[in-house]
Structures are given as structure tokens and as C-alpha cells.
Amino acid sequence: MRPHRAHSPGLTGVLPLRESRHLLEVLRAKVGDRFTVFDVDREALAEVVELGPPVRYRILEERRPEREVGVEVALYPALLKGDKLAEVVRAATELGATRIQPLVTRHSVPKEMGEGKLKRLQAIAVEAAKQSGRLRVPEVLPPIPLNALPKVEQGMVAHVGARSLVREVLDLGKSLALAVGPEGGFAEEEVELLQEKGFTPVFLGQRILRAETAAIALLALCTAGEGR
Template sequence: MRPHRAFSPGLTGVLPLRETRHLVEVLRARVGDRFTVFDGEREALAEVVDLGPPLRYRVLEERRPEREVGVEVVLYVALLKGDKLAEVVRAATELGATRIQPLVTRHSVPKEMGEGKLRRLRAVALEAAKQSGRVVVPEVLPPIPLKAVPQVAQGLVAHVGATARVREVLDPEKPLALAVGPEGGFAEEEVALLEARGFTPVSLGRRILRAETAALALLALCTAGEGR
């Protein structure tokens, strides 16, 4: 079996059925094969002891890899049309977000999210965490109105009219909240509300970016751009 990571809550020695099916039916796991398990906090090298279902394993060695950003990174992102939010969740997970909070804003075309889509986004976050080697699986929350965004210790909001650059205002050692609007951006009064909650408007360059591109550009500047 080729190297694989599987999500196993609590590292209990028993894999969820979905993970079992992937290892046994797709990767053709056999008793004695080794793979990696993680549970959102820890990671371990494991060995298959019974194919089940469900597959059972024993932990050989617990690990604490240094792959997380080191501070909380919350991404507030407006609801987007089609499957664009799934793209954002996938890449945001790879870039180190710890929580993803969809927003309902003035210019959002979708104004709600069904339970089915929320489950899918959470599955996307899990798969992206497995692929990128993360131990933490970002929490994807149900949408909230923009006015429900809380006060933050450090926040950045992508805004076309801003002049500040991320590197000029970012403190990489402090918890971070990032806000990105929908197609058409935040309304001026929404930017003002976010400023009152502790967000600093920042520029992402001279070009007009798609909403999903802006979210990932801002996140990448704050994590990958700092080598984190």
C-alpha cells in the first residue's frame, strides 16, 4: 500500500467506515501495512491488524509534526456562487486556516447554505488536511450575517480602496482573522463595520481579483508568505 493518511477520531485503533473503504477497496491495504492516522490534534504511525470492516490498527509511534501555523487563523469569507466556496475551503486548509466562517453580506448572491453543502465543505476540508499533511482539520461553520462577526485582536480585510500592505501591518505572532467579500466586494458600510471590530483594510495589488482568488491571496500572504 502506498503511503496514506487516515482520519481516526481519538486514535482509538478503529477506522471510520469511509476511511476503511478507501484503504481496503482503493489502496488494497493488507494486514501488516503501515500508514498514518491523525485526529485533529495528534498524529501517529499505525499498522493494520484487521481489515474489518471496520479496519483495526495499532499505534506504533505517536508524532507531533510542526506543520501548523502556530496561531489561530480564522477566514471569514462571503458566500460565493456555484462551487467556488469549495475551492476556497480546499486551498485555505492547505494554507493553514484553523476555522472557516462563511458570511452573508449585502452583495452575496447566495443568502443561505443547505446542510448538504455544509457537509460537503467539511468533507473537502478533511480531504485537504489529509493531502497537505496537517494534523488540524479546519472547522467549517454555518453562515452568519456580517454583523455577527465578533471583535478581533488582529484582523485584515481585503479591500480595493486600501493602501496598506499586508507585510506592513501583520504581526505573525498574534491570532489572526481575515475577511474577504463576495463578487463585487464588501459595501463601504460593511468595511466600516469590520474596521470597528478590529480589522485593517489591506490591498492585494493593483488588479481586480475574483473573490475566491482574493481569499487565497490574502491567506497565502499571511501564512505561506511568512514561511508558516
């Protein structure tokens, strides 16, 4: 069996059914095959002991690699049309987000998200965590209205009219919340509301970015751009 990472909550010795089916039906796993399991802050080399499903395994060697950003990073992207949120969730997982929660805003075209789409986004987060070597799978939560956002310790909102750059306001030691508007951007009163909740408007350059690009760019500046 080729090298493989599987998300196994709690490292209990039993794989979830989705992961089990992938090992059995795609990778054709056999008893004795070795693979990597991970969850939250640890991973381990494991060996298949029973095919099931569910696949059962035993841990051979546990490891605690440092691959997480080090602080909580919440991303609040506005609801987007079509499949654009899938792109945001995949990249945000790779870049270290710990929570992703869409927002319903004035200019959002979709105003709700079905259960099926939410589950698909959650599955994308799992796959992106596996691919990128992360130990923690970010929460992907149902949308909330903008006014339901809590006050934050450190927040940034991408805004065309802003003057501050990310590097000028970012404190690497504090938890971080990032808000990005829909295709039409946040309304001015929405930006004011976000400021009341602890978000600083930041500038992402002279070019007009698509909403999904802006979300990824802002997160990348805060994590990958700082070597985290």
C-alpha cells in the same frame, strides 16, 4: 498498500467509516499494512489489525511534527456562487486556516447554504489536510450574517480602497481573522462595521481579483508568505 494518511479523531485505534471504506475499497488494505493516522497535534505510524469496516489499527510510532501555523487563523469568505467555496476551502486548509466560516453579505448572491454542501466542504477540508500533511483539520462552519462576526484580536479585510499592505500590519504572534467579500465586494458600510470589529482594510495589488482568488491570496500572504 501505497503510502496513505488517514484522519482518525483521537487516534483511538478505530478509523471512521469514510476512511475505512477508502482503505478497503480503493487501497485494498490487508491486515499488517502500514499507514499514517493523524489528529490535531500528532500523527502516528499505524498497522492494520482488523479489516472491518470499521478498520482497526494499532499504533507503532507516534510523532509530533511541526506543521501548523502556530496561531489561530480564521477565514471569513463571503458566500460565493457555484462551487467556488470548495476551491477556497481546499486552498485555505493547505495554507493553514484553522476555521472557515462563510459570511452572508449585502452583495452575496446565495444567502444560505444547504446541509449537503456544508458536509461536502467539511469533507474537502479533511482531504486537503491529508494531502498537505497537516495534523489539524480546520472547522468548516455554517454561514453567519456579517453583523454576527465577533470582535477579533487581529483582523484584516481585503478592500480595493485600502492603503495598508499585509506586511505592514501583520503581527505574527497574534491570532488572525481574515474577511473577504463576494464578487461585488463589501459595501462601504460593511467595511466600516468590520473595522469596528477589529479588521484593518488591506490592499492586494493593482489588479482586480476574483473573490475566491482574493481569499487565497490574503491567506497566503499571512502564512506561506511568512514561511509558516
